[in-house]
Amino acid sequence: MEVKTDSTRPMADTRTTDVPLQPDPVIEAYKKDIDRGMLVNNLRRTVDERLRELLRMEAFMDELRRGRRA
Amino acid sequence: MTQFDVLLQTLTGAGVEFIVIGGVAANVHGSVRHTRDLDIVYARSAGNIAKLVAAMRDHAPYLRGAAPGLPFKWDEQTIAAGLNFTLTTALGEFDILGEVTGGGGYEDLLPHSTETTAFGVTFRCVSLPKLIALKRAAGRPRDFDAIAELELLLELRGSEQ
Numbered sequence: 001m002e003v004k005t006d007s008t009r010p011m012a013d014t015r016t017t018d019v020p021l022q023p024d025p026v027i028e029a030y031k032k033d034i035d036r037g038m039l040v041n042n043l044r045r046t047v048d049e050r051l052r053e054l055l056r057m058e059a060f061m062d063e064l065r066r067g068r069r070a
Numbered sequence: 071m072t073q074f075d076v077l078l079q080t081l082t083g084a085g086v087e088f089i090v091i092g093g094v095a096a097n098v099h100g101s102v103r104h105t106r107d108l109d110i111v112y113a114r115s116a117g118n119i120a121k122l123v124a125a126m127r128d129h130a131p132y133l134r135g136a137a138p139g140l141p142f143k144w145d146e147q148t149i150a151a152g153l154n155f156t157l158t159t160a161l162g163e164f165d166i167l168g169e170v171t172g173g174g175g176y177e178d179l180l181p182h183s184t185e186t187t188a189f190g191v192t193f194r195c196v197s198l199p200k201l202i203a204l205k206r207a208a209g210r211p212r213d214f215d216a217i218a219e220l221e222l223l224l225e226l227r228g229s230e231q
Contacts, residue, residue, distance in 0.1 A: 024206070024217075026214060027214060027217050027218050027221060028218075030214050030215045030217075030218035031218045031221065031222055033215075034215075034218060034219055034222055036222065036226070038102055039100060039102065039219070039222060039223055039226055040226060042100045042101075042102050043100045043223070043226060043227065047098050047186045047187065047188050048187065048188040048189065050097050050098065050100065050188075051074060051075075051094070051097055051098065051188040051189065052075075052188075052189075053097075054074060054094070054097045054104070054105070055073075055074055055075060057104050058071055058072055058074070058104070058106065058162075059071060061071075061104060061106070062071035
């Protein structure tokens with residue numbers, strides 16, 4: 001049986017890289033209030049340092065929650 | 071308190087196939103926002119579900135927000151019959167997703183993930199562009215400032231190259 005192909009259809013996108021998203025005006029508005037300096041500093045840390053900081057933050061938040069319940 | 075370190079060490083030690091998403095993934099990529107839970111997408115093969123169940127069995131997993139005393143059984147049948155579970159455990163809050171909006175399952179996300187190392191273990195984490203896409207696809211207003219921060223991080227990383 002002959003298999004017909006449609007040469008007008010675009011080839012499947014086999015890229016594994018991520019496709020850039022279009023800017024969202026609502027998201028763009030939120031960017032104005034973000035401390036870029038803090039992000040730049042955090043990007044200087046290793047992943048391990050970032051997650052250890054997250055863990056410290058979680059421990060602190062847990063203390064606050066316990067304090068509220070006391 | 072969620073013990074992100076012990077959770078990740080437990081999962082990797084048990085050989086569970088998973089990809090970190092959500093707030094912990096955001097922190098991996100440089101976010102300074104706090105998150106209370108570890109979110110993962112897990113492979114839904116029978117073998118991987120068995121490993122996941124065994125890894126968490128001793129840590130009292132239970133449905134978060136559910137009334138106490140419900141007949142929730144943490145076993146392979148339960149995980150296989152369901153898909154996404156938001157859990158409270160002895161190690162803290164832990165969300166396991168078989169599929170995520172805008173991203174699909176583990177195999178779909180795998181090409182959009184990379185290995186990273188923290189707490190002495192190596193695990194897979196969703197890429198920053200894909201994390202942004204997932205948060206956008208979820209469409210929750212409460213995520214707008216988180217998405218803005220992630221997009222800024224992407225811009226900052228791009229400007230470093």
